[in-house]
């Protein structure tokens with residue numbers, strides 16, 4: 001979380017009913033969720049009966065801090081719970097500190113082969129690493145990373161991919177589910193031997209039956225939470241169907257603790273598909289969701305008071321309406337447009353957006369009453385349309 005947001009209320013988490021397990025407002029989930037070890041990623045818990053979280057990956061160059069932060073803010077508004085960033089080199093690792101400081105979402109650093117990048121990411125304050133310990137060059141290097149991750153309470157996701165299986169496994173088994181599981185177990189053992197257990201595992205394949213079977217096998221053999229995904233699912237409809245087929249199948253079996261839909265599309269679309277899967281399976285309930293920026297030196301309104309007031313006035317509302325309250329007219333409008341109703345505060349005034357379009361300017365005193373009136377109107381429209 002950003003330092004600005006430290007200690008401040010997570011507005012979205014406070015209002016959104018995050019279904020999951022047997023107590024979703026839409027009824028019980030299809031099968032009891034598989035018991036797993038809870039793993040903390042900043043304020044988000046993966047496994048241990050926590051609601052299934054939705055994550056995605058930024059498509060920006062991580063070295064471009066502003067572009068990356070802008071994308072993360074859009075993902076926050078879209079409903080992502082955490083976000084992963086590629087860290088291919090030292091420059092990207094150096095950018096992490098500023099990104100972590102400003103990000104409204106927990107950051108996962110995705111690292112291949114370079115243990116020093118993992119150490120830099122940990123020093124920058126990332127909340128999770130995605131790294132395969134068997135690929136970072138020997139026990140001493142793994143130990144250095146594990147020691148630091150443990151000291152900071154940062155978990156590690158082991159991400160096995162059918163496209164990059166170890167050669168010996170490929171020649172012994174081929175690209176089959178059992179080989180994916182064996183590869184994951186090798187990496188897990190390296191961490192367990194160092195008494196590290198804050199582990200999340202993924203076993204991705206672009207072939208849906210292979211991916212599904214690999215996760216089923218792993219779920220029978222391992223206590224660690226599972227990150228579900230169909231890798232390289234592709235663009236548009238075909239990619240969406242592949243992702244839904246694999247992820248939904250497993251979730252219906254009670255398997256899976258966090259999901260990532262991979263599409264050759266905008267990352268916000270991946271989040272939207274992920275959320276729709278959870279809604280469709282009754283693992284999350286659509287309801288009023290208020291998101292707010294974490295605030296920063298640009299903020300020109302009393303953001304926290306405004307958010308509290310909106311929350312108070314809308315607490316009775318059960319409709320699936322997304323509301324954004326942003327602190328400034330520099331970066332706020334982009335995000336405010338993504339919500340059903342959004343406001344971006346200026347000096348003594350605010351700009352009100354509805355369904356992606358700028359509606360009007362209001363005074364700061366009128367801001368929350370105007371927002372609440374628009375939200376109620378949208379809620380009524382949605383109720384009439386049977387949303």
Ligand code: SF4
Pocket residue numbers: 293294295296297298299300326327328329330331332
């Ligand atoms: S005040 Fe503006 S720049 Fe600062 S976090 Fe909020 S929207 Fe972003």
